[in-house]
Amino acid sequence: MTDPKRLTQYAHGGGCACKIPPGELEEVVAGLGAAPASPNADLLVGLDTGDDAAVVRLRDGLAAVATADFFTPVVDDPYDWGRIAAANALSDVYAIGGSPVVAVNLLAWPRDVLPFDLAREVLRGGLDVAAEAGCHVGGGHSVDDPEPKYGMAVTGVADPARLLRNDTGKPGTPLSLTKPLGLGVLNNRHKATGEVFAHAVATMAALNRDASAAALDAGIACATDVTGFGLLGHLYKMARASGVTAVVDAAAVPYLDGARASLRDGYVSGGTRRNLDWVAPHTDFGAAGEDDRLLLADAQTSGGLLLAGEIPGAPVIGELIPAADHPVIIR
Template sequence: MTIRLTQYAHGGGCACKIPPGELEAIVAGLVRPPGDDLLIGLDDGDDAAAIRLDGDRAVVATADFFTPVVDDAYTWGRIAATNALSDVYAVGGEPLLAVNLLGWPRDVLPMELVTEVLRGGLDAADAAGCHVAGGHSVDDPEPKYGMAVTGLADPGRLLRIGAGRAGVPLSLSKPLGVGVLNTRHKATGEVSVEAVAVMTTLNRDASRAALAAGAVCATDVTGFGLLGHLYKLARASGVTAVLDTAAVGYVEGAREAVRAGHVSGGTRRNLAWVAPHLEPGGVPEETLLLLADAQTSGGLLVAGEIPGAPVIGELVPAAGPAITLR
């Protein structure tokens, strides 16, 4: 009997995030300004926290987990771990140690599948040179998996979401569209090999390239879609982002998946959240949905040019909406 893990969860991957507008309202009263040692906190919505150890080292910490995005247990484990590691890369760090976070319906799904999930996570961490030691598990009505990751960074060379400056180009290290393809997979069982390859590719090289190029601003593109994460970057940086929609790349089959109706509720909520801050410039709804597509383990959005990543726009002085499409 083939067990389809995606059928045991109400959604999948980063599309299951609490909507960005609701999340910001929840944490609004919890924001504390960074002190001398807390270099990255909760104020701008960066991907990980960072605290100074000494003049040369900062500790980076993050946690990320979600419900199955694909049916294969091992592949889901790889994707979830790659996604968690990405938060460390997004602030310019290198992961050192991870612990597993697991929720499992132990009376519903075979425990043998847990081993495969954890094996996938271990292999992703091994590829990143990150140790995995222990973790925490709970009996949960839905399967959930991810990692809490600790890393190191240079405190003087962190990538921050609010450090963008006018006159700087925007680069994106991975194509969009894995969200709609994952939604199609959940509905039909059809596997996109390219989408899996995108989701299991570490953002290590993109992060290192950004630092080598002197970039100071970046974020990874996950559940809030490109538009959502770009809006957060532009708002935190006090600039307007001009996005060249023709320069954005997509995973093969993504447009066809949108046309077939495989669009998650998370993607539609992303677009509704950004719409008041967006000048769409006549861009068709199909493209808007792809730009808002809730990505799982997406690429790095970098303020700066990095090798191998297309330039998809630029930051300009703040004027009108936070994002302008052309």
């Protein structure tokens, strides 16, 4: 690979920070109901609560899980971008309590601008992570696009009686987080300066498979993954869907090395600021200052699982309580 082009310079946003803002997205899908159910299948998880994947019961003890996720370059290294994008797409299946079975690639590429050897490396990264997950990759779809994008559509399986959902949280349950925050500010710094943060790449490329299995083993029923809407955005969605309030101990939330320094130096994405604007009316921030608010709303890419329950190795960052004046409280 001799091409010096920096992939992040061809993207208006990076990774999950390029998502449509959550408030705008909810306006778009408001009033759209689920498609009529097949007489031979039962839609168990659909559009209603904005959960991580769709789940359809196929028969007793077996459900199909379907999801798709793709985004613009989050790092300049094409192989690492492919690994991160694949791990992020697979995460939606793990976040619902499923196991991925087969995926297809989704690739948009500016064919007259970026050489195809870069695209090959992106696809190779996706293939390697899918292989690590034990998930087949059966082809895909590509388009000529002015902005590069990559991800996967993934199909998995799950036990319909053992799902992780975002609407099943109960008061008195601890909240755990399986990956540290700060990916957004580190990625934004990388995009602006070219600095490489190997620990951030390793965090994003890591599968949520083991955390999902541990959650199911622990009898946990409520979970979501933390991606473009930030911890606060996904926590608000969970609390709202479950009819509870989520209390976060700000001092207990883990962050990646360099996250606070990158925030201090101004590497905050527009997506993070939009996340904060969206959750602010629904959040009691207590004594949390602007820095903590921005980090808690930081737009993550391929983040960890947010669990209503405890598993080994995952820090407890708060708890669910009966519904209060605000769905989210920071202490």
